[in-house]
Structures are given as structure tokens and as C-alpha cells.
Amino acid sequence: MHSIAKISIDAMGGDAAPGCVVEGVAEVRRRMGDTARFLLHGDQAELAPLLEATPAAAEVCEIRHTATYVSMGDKPSDALRRSRGSSMWNAVAAVKDGEADVAVSAGNTGALMAISKVVLRMMRNVHRPAIAASWPTPDGHCVVLDVGANVDCAPRQLVEFAIMGEAFHRAVHGQARPAVGLLNVGTEELKGNEVVRAAAQLIKDAKLDLNYAGFVEGDDISLGRVDVVVTDGFTGNVALKTAEGTAKLVAGFLRDALKSDPMAMAGAMLGRGALKRLKDRMDPRSVNGGVFLGLNGAVVKSHGGTDGVGFATALRIAIEMARSDFRDEVGKNLQRLADQPDGAAPVAPAPQPAEAS
Amino acid sequence: MHSIAKISIDAMGGDAAPGCVVEGVAEVRRRMGDTARFLLHGDQAELAPLLEATPAAAEVCEIRHTATYVSMGDKPSDALRRSRGSSMWNAVAAVKDGEADVAVSAGNTGALMAISKVVLRMMRNVHRPAIAASWPTPDGHCVVLDVGANVDCAPRQLVEFAIMGEAFHRAVHGQARPAVGLLNVGTEELKGNEVVRAAAQLIKDAKLDLNYAGFVEGDDISLGRVDVVVTDGFTGNVALKTAEGTAKLVAGFLRDALKSDPMAMAGAMLGRGALKRLKDRMDPRSVNGGVFLGLNGAVVKSHGGTDGVGFATALRIAIEMARSDFRDEVGKNLQRLADQPDGAAPVAPAPQPAEAS
Numbered sequence: 001m002h003s004i005a006k007i008s009i010d011a012m013g014g015d016a017a018p019g020c021v022v023e024g025v026a027e028v029r030r031r032m033g034d035t036a037r038f039l040l041h042g043d044q045a046e047l048a049p050l051l052e053a054t055p056a057a058a059e060v061c062e063i064r065h066t067a068t069y070v071s072m073g074d075k076p077s078d079a080l081r082r083s084r085g086s087s088m089w090n091a092v093a094a095v096k097d098g099e100a101d102v103a104v105s106a107g108n109t110g111a112l113m114a115i116s117k118v119v120l121r122m123m124r125n126v127h128r129p130a131i132a133a134s135w136p137t138p139d140g141h142c143v144v145l146d147v148g149a150n151v152d153c154a155p156r157q158l159v160e161f162a163i164m165g166e167a168f169h170r171a172v173h174g175q176a177r178p179a180v181g182l183l184n185v186g187t188e189e190l191k192g193n194e195v196v197r198a199a200a201q202l203i204k205d206a207k208l209d210l211n212y213a214g215f216v217e218g219d220d221i222s223l224g225r226v227d228v229v230v231t232d233g234f235t236g237n238v239a240l241k242t243a244e245g246t247a248k249l250v251a252g253f254l255r256d257a258l259k260s261d262p263m264a265m266a267g268a269m270l271g272r273g274a275l276k277r278l279k280d281r282m283d284p285r286s287v288n289g290g291v292f293l294g295l296n297g298a299v300v301k302s303h304g305g306t307d308g309v310g311f312a313t314a315l316r317i318a319i320e321m322a323r324s325d326f327r328d329e330v331g332k333n334l335q336r337l338a339d340q341p342d343g344a345a346p347v348a349p350a351p352q353p354a355e356a357s
Numbered sequence: 358m359h360s361i362a363k364i365s366i367d368a369m370g371g372d373a374a375p376g377c378v379v380e381g382v383a384e385v386r387r388r389m390g391d392t393a394r395f396l397l398h399g400d401q402a403e404l405a406p407l408l409e410a411t412p413a414a415a416e417v418c419e420i421r422h423t424a425t426y427v428s429m430g431d432k433p434s435d436a437l438r439r440s441r442g443s444s445m446w447n448a449v450a451a452v453k454d455g456e457a458d459v460a461v462s463a464g465n466t467g468a469l470m471a472i473s474k475v476v477l478r479m480m481r482n483v484h485r486p487a488i489a490a491s492w493p494t495p496d497g498h499c500v501v502l503d504v505g506a507n508v509d510c511a512p513r514q515l516v517e518f519a520i521m522g523e524a525f526h527r528a529v530h531g532q533a534r535p536a537v538g539l540l541n542v543g544t545e546e547l548k549g550n551e552v553v554r555a556a557a558q559l560i561k562d563a564k565l566d567l568n569y570a571g572f573v574e575g576d577d578i579s580l581g582r583v584d585v586v587v588t589d590g591f592t593g594n595v596a597l598k599t600a601e602g603t604a605k606l607v608a609g610f611l612r613d614a615l616k617s618d619p620m621a622m623a624g625a626m627l628g629r630g631a632l633k634r635l636k637d638r639m640d641p642r643s644v645n646g647g648v649f650l651g652l653n654g655a656v657v658k659s660h661g662g663t664d665g666v667g668f669a670t671a672l673r674i675a676i677e678m679a680r681s682d683f684r685d686e687v688g689k690n691l692q693r694l695a696d697q698p699d700g701a702a703p704v705a706p707a708p709q710p711a712e713a714s
Contacts, residue, residue, distance in 0.1 A: 138609055148542055151550040185505055185594040193508040193591055218598030222606040231595075234550055237542040238592050239599045241575030246603040249579040250639065252495055254611065257628075257635040264631030271615060271624025278614040282607065 004037060005322035007315060008100030010091040011042030012069035013107025015305050018042055018050060020106065023308025026056040028315040034060065036319045039094055041066050041087040066090050070111045072304060079111035080118060088112060092119045095297035101322035104314055106302035113149060113292060120295040123327065125334035127154075129294035130161045131233070131301070132168050133240055134287050134317075137224025141173045144221060146233040147240045147290060153232035155198035156337070158182065162203060163333040164293040165228040166210055171324030172291075172317050178227035181216030183235060191215060195232070206340045208333045247282055285310030289317040298326065361394060362679035364672060365457035367448040368399030369426035370464025372662050375399055375407060377463065380665025383413040385672040391417065393676045396451055398423050398444040423447050427468045429661060436468030437475060445469060449476045452654035458679035461671055463659035470506060470649060477652040480684065482691035484511075486651035487518045488590070488658065489525050490597055491644050491674075494581025500526045500535075501578060503590040504597045504647060510589035512555035513694070515539065519560060520690040521650040522585040523567055528681030529648075529674050535584035538573030540592060548572060552589070563694045604639055642667035646674040655683065 009025075011018045018040070025038050037060050040047055044065040051058040066087045070079045083089045088107050094100040096119050105112050117129065130146035145165045150157065162180050169178040182200055184192040189200070192215065203212050213226045218239060221229050231239070258268040258275075268275060280286070284303070288310040292299040298321045302314035366382075368375040375397070382395050394417050397404055401422040408415040426444045427436045440446045445464050451457040453476050462469050474486065487503035502522045507514065519537050526535040539557055541549040546557070549572065560569050570583045575596060578586050588596070615625040615632075625632060637643070641660070645667040649656040655678045659671035 136606070138606065151542060183595060185508060185591055218595040218600075219602030219605070221599055222602035234542055235592050235595050238540060238575040238588075239595050242578055242596045242599045243575075243603040245576030245579035246600040247607055248576070249493070249495065250604055250607040253635055253638050257631040257638075260631050260634060264628040267624035267626070267628025267631070269624070270627065271621040274614040274617050274621030274624070277617065278610055281610050281614075 005035060005102070005319045006039070006100040007036050007318050007322065008039045008091045008094035008103045009041065010069075010088040010103070010105035010107055011040040011047055012066070012087040013105040013112075013304075014302060014311070015072070016307055017106060018046055020306060020308045020311045022047070022050040022054050022057045024311030024315055025061055026054050027308050027312035028319070029056055029060060031312065032316060032319060036060065036315070036322070038062070039064050039091070039100055041090040041094070042069065043067070064090060064094075070108050072108050074108055074111055076108070076110035076114040079108060080114045083111065083115060089115055089119070092116050092299060095299070096120055102298045102300060102318040104300045104302060104318045106304050106306060106311060106314070108304075109148070109301055112299065112301055116292055116295055116299045120297045120299070123294050123296055123334070124331075125338040126160050126164075126294040127157055129292050130164065131290045132165055132293055133290045134173065135221055135240075135243065136281065136287060137222060139224055140175070141169075141287070142221050142224055142227060142229060143169045143173070143178075144229045144231070144236055144240060145293065146231065147236040148233045149292070150233040152234070153195065155195050155202050158195065158199040158230050158232065159202050159206065159208075159337055160294065160334065162210060162212070162228070162230045163208065163330050163337065165230055167326050167329040168291065168293060169227050170329070171326050172320040173227070175227050177211050179211045179213040180228040180230060181213045181220065181226035183229050183231035183239070184215035184217065187215045187217065199230075202337070202340060206337045208336055210333065244284070251282065285313055287313070289314035291317060291321065298322075362392060362459070362676045363396070363457040364393050364675045364679065365396045365448045365451035365460045366398065367426075367445040367460070367462035367464055368397040368404055369423075369444040370462040370469075370661075371659060371668070372429070373664055374463060375403055377663060377665045377668045379404070379407040379411050379414045381668025381672055382418055383411050384665050384669035385676070386413055386417060388669065389673060389676060393417065393672070393679070395419070396421050396448075396457055398447040398451070399426065400424070421447060421451075427465050429465050431465055431468055433465075433467035433471040436465060437471040440468065440472060446472055446476070449473050449656060452656070453477055459655045459657060459675040461657045461659060461675045463661050463663055463668060463671070465661075466505070466658055469656065469658055473649055473652055473656045477654045477656070480651050480653055480691070481688075482695040483517050483521075483651040484514055486649050487521065488647045489522055489650050490647045491530065492578055492597075492600065493638065493644060494579060496581055497532070498526075498530045498644070499578050499581055499583065500530070500585045501593055501597060502585075502587060502650065504593040505590045506649070507590040509591070510552065512552050512559050515552065515556035515587050515589070516559050516563065516565075516694055517651065517691065519567065519569070519585070519587045520565065520687050520694065522587060524683050524686040525648065525650060526584050527686070528683050529677040530584070532584050534568050536568045536570040537585040537587065538570045538577065538583035540586050540588035540596070541572035541574065544572045544574065556587075559694070559697060563697045565690045565693055567690065601641070608639065642670055644670070646671035648674060648678065
């Protein structure tokens with residue numbers, strides 16, 4: 001636990017970088033006070049004038065010059081070969097070197113995952129990293145993982161995700177004893193495919209210190225029936241994007257409805273404060289930040305298209321992770337799981353880098 | 358093509374049966390005119406007075422008495438053994454016997470699928486049936502399949518679903534040349550798991566007469582980027598339920614916002630016509646009806662908890678299917694696919710009955 005979090009930022013990653021990064025630092029400082037200091041990896045010539053114009057950020061930032069950066073279009077394998085010394089590489093390496101607690105980037109997801117795996121390496125007793133996303137619910141947040149790092153998952157990996165997702169929720173959203181569910185097509189024990197059924201059995205056999213709530217279904221995510229939903233990266237990615245699409249659809253239907261007649265337009269004028277609050281509550285920037293879990297050090301991936309407000313949300317997650325005892329907390333449960341004999345479905349050997357951006 | 362569709366109904370299936378069935382018949386007649394006649398399979402003593410009280414339904418219905426029915430809690434395997442002569446069995450058998458074009462039930466999904474498979478058997482060149490659901494989009498409907506019949510799918514099955522989903526969209530939603538997408542975690546060719554990549558290759562190799570649009574992502578469903586989205590029953594079920602949950606979440610947020618202050622409440626009063634239209638547009642009853650495709654005869658599964666308005670939507674889908682040349686339309690493409698050599702991933706042999714309700 002650090003009193004002041006040390007956050008390492010790839011200041012050149014993202015469509016609106018480095019502007020959104022400097023704004024994000026200023027914004028998170030407004031929200032959270034002086035809880036963190038930031039290393040900005042990137043082009044000194046671009047960053048210095050931005051900081052000069054933004055004293056709130058300048059006071060807590062230090063520039064680390066890099067001459068290169070990973071572009072959004074690079075393939076992860078190419079980026080990995082060529083990225084040593086780039087702003088992204090150095091941001092992650094600062095965590096490895098103990099200079100920072102957590103790295104943050106709004107750059108190329110696949111490249112960030114590839115670099116993070118090579119530089120930080122897997123945490124003991126974890127087979128593959130997962131990307132955890134936070135989702136709004138009526139009363140708080142639901143953490144869903146994996147949302148894209150592993151398209152195929154063995155049962156044991158899903159259980160590792162359950163352990164990490166539980167500790168992540170506690171660290172970032174503050175639930176003391178988060179309820180964890182396994183995503184399935186029904187809640188009865190016999191439902192689903194072999195992988196989820198075997199994962200459910202393994203959770204029970206391993207006697208984890210975990211508030212396991214059984215199988216959950218897709219609608220339980222938004223309705224907040226549990227705090228953590230565990231699934232493979234294919235299903236999780238589809239669910240996350242389906243939810244985003246549905247929220248946009250409903251928002252579009254609402255806009256259409258409010259423009260449909262003069263009475264509705266007048267009503268919308270009267271209710272504009274409430275509609276603004278609705279918009280804020282649905283704002284994707286308020287849940288920005290997928291976290292790579294399972295490495296020796298946390299890495300937060302901001303959406304590539306975000307602005308300063310959204311980047312500040314990703315920074316908040318990074319700060320909460322830095323102040324938590326995430327690694328110590330998951331250690332015991334991961335060891336209990338590792339002590340279980342391998343079942344019929346071992347972890348598949350081929351790594352599958354995340355390429356969703 | 359039949360000028361008057363003949364629809365066979367399990368009048369005892371569903372939480373509100375048989376009342377919702379009789380109301381549904383009256384309602385669909387109001388909406389569509391005299392386009393269909395209905396066989397109601399169920400308890401004569403319950404159905405006769407309901408029809409007597411509802412002349413609009415009575416004029417187009419004929420009761421077929423059955424003494425038993427499948428209950429919602431029955432396991433599919435048990436239901437299958439004991440259900441011969443039940444309202445559900447007889448409703449499906451009427452399609453087999455040529456008395457009706459399409460069967461409709463709001464009863465137990467797993468039992469309905471098991472009975473349908475045994476009674477109707479698989480269409481030539483189809484390995485397993487799929488359940489197709491219709492989804493609202495800004496301009497119409499997106500058909501998603503499979504949403505629960507097969508938790509694991511081989512590439513060849515996904516291609517069969519593509520062929521059937523395309524013809525289904527044309528039959529029921531009237532798009533002459535529906536665009537078909539394969540659900541994936543990214544749109545680039547190298548994305549996703551082996552199954553979807555092999556399915557994409559097979560679609561191209563088989564030279565199908567199909568408007569294939571490539572890979573799509575979860576948000577493309579609600580945004581209507583394509584007309585038909587093809588996926589396995591696990592992912593499809595999760596996506597469908599996630600979308601339902603998200604729509605409920607946003608509706609809840611909207612209700613909270615409109616009650617949050619007196620101005621908003623006044624605004625909501627003024628805009629109540631528009632809000633009512635929004636509610637109608639989001640009404641799950643307007644998309645009620647999952648269709649079992651791939652059998653020798655279509656079966657429409659209404660949501661078990663629906664009322665007469667929702668049941669009428671399922672009946673509309675049944676009538677459109679009955680009036681279409683669905684089976685002839687899919688025949689040629691299924692044959693082209695069957696002529697393709699089997700790839701590395703053959704269709705898995707173990708059948709996986711749908712049990713989602």
C-alpha cells in the first residue's frame with residue numbers, strides 16, 4: 001500500500017494524445033486530490049508546452065522523453081519487435097523497474113498486451129492475463145472479465161479470472177466481499193458447455209476463499225445480480241459490445257421520441273437537468289479503462305478515442321489499483337487453485353494476444 | 358405459398374395460457390386481417406368458453422382437444438417420453454401431418470425443441486436446428502441465430518445458420534437481400550477463434566448465393582449494421598440476454614431521472630406521448646418469437662411469460678413463415694454447402710437440446 005500512487009503513462013497513445021493525457025491528469029487531480037504522481041513517457045517537445053499551459057498537471061508530472069511511439073495500426077507482433085524504447089514500452093518498463101506501480105495507455109490494445117506480457121511476465125500461478133472491464137449497474141459496477149485477451153479459455157483459466165476479478169472489484173469499486181458468477185446460458189447446474197461446468201466444479205473443489213454465486217446469465221450483468229462476471233474473452237467481448245450497442249440504440253430511440261412533437265420538445269426542455277443526469281450516468285467515459293490482470297504489475301488500457309474526462313477515469317482505476325494489495329490478496333487463492341490436480345481440460349498452450357482496440 | 362396460412366397452436370403452453378392464446382389470435386387478426394386459420398390444441402372445457410367470449414378469435418379457430426400438456430418445469434427428456442398426445446406434441450404433429458404450416462407454443466423451450474426434433478426431423482443437409490431471434494434496430498430488425506439451441510457449433514453449422522437466417526429475414530422482415538455477418542471479436546480476417554474463421558472460409562469456398570458482409574461485432578447487432586448475425590448458441594444467448602438487461606438498465610435510469618425533480622416530472626407529463634412511443638418501441642412483446650429453423654416445418658417459440666399482445670407477435674411471425682417459400686429458398690444453398698468437402702472441424706456428433714426458456 002502506497003500513500004502516494006506512482007502512475008506511469010504512455011503519453012503518446014490514443015487518438016487525442018498527448019492532449020487528453022495532460023487534461024486527464026489535471027482532471028483526476030481535481031477529483032481525487034494529491035493521491036498520485038505521474039511519469040509521462042513521450043515526446044518532450046510536445047509534452048513540455050502542454051504541461052506549461054496546465055499547471056494542475058505540471059505540478060504532479062515528470063516527463064520521460066522517448067523519440068518513438070507505437071501507432072494504432074501496428075500489428076502486435078511488429079510493435080513488439082520495434083517498440084523497445086517507445087513511449088508504450090517505457091511506460092510498462094517503469095512498472096517492471098519499480099519506478100511506478102501501474103502503467104496506463106490509450107494506445108494499440110494488442111501491442112500493449114504483447115509488450116506487457118514480455119516486460120512484466122505472468123504472475124505466479126496465472127496462465128494468461130485477462131482484461132477486466134467495469135460496467136454500470138443500478139447500484140454500482142459489475143466487473144466483467146475476460147473481455148478480449150483470450151478467445152478460448154480452459155476451465156482453470158476461468159477460475160483464475162474469478163480470483164483476480166474478485167480482488168479487482170474490491171480494489172477499485174470497494175465491495176468488501178464481491179459476489180462472483182460464471183456466465184452461462186442458464187442458471188441450473190447442467191446448463192452450458194463443458195468448460196463452464198468444469199470451471200464451476202473446480203471453484204468448489206479448490207475451496208477458494210470466494211463468494212461464489214453460481215451461474216449467471218447475460219441480463220444479470222447490467223442488472224447487477226453479482227459484482228463480478230467471469231467468462232472467456234470471446235463471449236465477454238461480444239457481451240460488452242452488445243451492451244454498448246444496445247445503450248446507443250435506446251439513447252437514439254429516446255432522442256427520436258423527444259424530437260417527435262412540440263409537446264415532447266417542451267417536456268425535454270423542462271426535464272433537461274434530469275436528461276443531463278441520465279446522459280452522465282450512461283457516459284461511456286465514466287467506465288473507461290480495461291485492466292490487464294495476471295501480470296507482475298497492473299496495466300490499464302484506456303479507450304483509444306477517449307478525451308481528458310475519460311482518461312481521468314482510467315487514471316482513477318490505476319490509482320485505486322496502486323493503492324490496493326491486489327497481488328497479495330489473490331496469492332492465496334491462486335495457490336489453492338494451483339494445488340488442485342489438472343482436470344480433463346488443461347490450459348491450452350497457444351497464447352492468443354488481444355487485438356481488440 | 359398459401360393464401361391462407363394454417364397455424365397450429367399449443368394452447369396450453371405459457372404462464373398465461375390459454376387466455377393469452379385466444380387474445381393473441383384476436384389481436385393478430387385485427388393487425389393482419391383474415392390471413393390465417395388456427396388449430397388450438399388443448400383442453401376443450403377451458404378453450405370453448407374463452408372462444409365463446411371472443412368471437413374475433415372463434416371465427417378463425419378450431420379446437421383439437423387434448424387431455425394433457427407439458428408443464429414448464431419438465432425436463433426435455435422426461436417431457437419427450439411422456440408428451441405424446443399432449444397439446445404441445447399434437448401442435449407440432451399437425452405440421453408433420455400437413456394439417457398446418459407452422460406450430461406455435463409459449464411452453465417449455467427444451468421440451469418443444471426435443472419434440473420438434475423427433476416429430477419433424479432435420480431438414481435435408483442441416484445438421485442441427487437453430488433458434489432465430491429478432492432484435493430491434495434503428496431501421497428495422499436484426500435476426501440473430503443461434504440463441505440457445507446449440508452451445509457448441511462447428512463451422513459448417515454456422516454456415517447452415519447463415520443460409521437459414523438469411524431466408525428467414527426475407528420471409529418475416531421482408532428484406533429482399535439481407536446482409537449476413539459472422540459474430541466475432543473484431544472485423545479483421547485474423548480475428549477470433551478457429552470456428553468463426555473456418556466458417557468464414559467455408560462461406561467463401563461454397564460460393565453461396567448470399568450477401569455475406571464478413572465479421573461483425575456485438576454492437577453491430579443493435580446498430581443494424583447487418584440484417585442477420587450468425588453465432589453459436591452460447592454466445593447468441595448471452596448477447597440476447599445482455600441486450601435485454603442493458604435495455605432494462607437504461608429504462609430504469611430514465612425512470613429515475615424523470616422522477617428526480619419536479620421540473621423533470623412536469624417535462625415527463627408534457628412528453629408522455631413521446632415516452633409512450635419510446636416504450637412501445639422498446640416493448641419486448643414487439644419482438645416476441647424465437648423460431649426453430651432447420652426442421653421439416655417451422656416452429657415458433659413465444660416467450661413463456663407473454664400476454665395476448667406478445668403472443669400475437671409470435672403468431673405474425675408464424676403467418677409470415679407459412680406464407681413464405683423458406684424451405685425452397687434455403688435448399689439450393691444448403692446443397693452447395695453439402696457439396697463442400699468436410700474441413701478440419703467436422704460437425705460434433707452429440708446433440709445438445711435447447712433448454713433455455
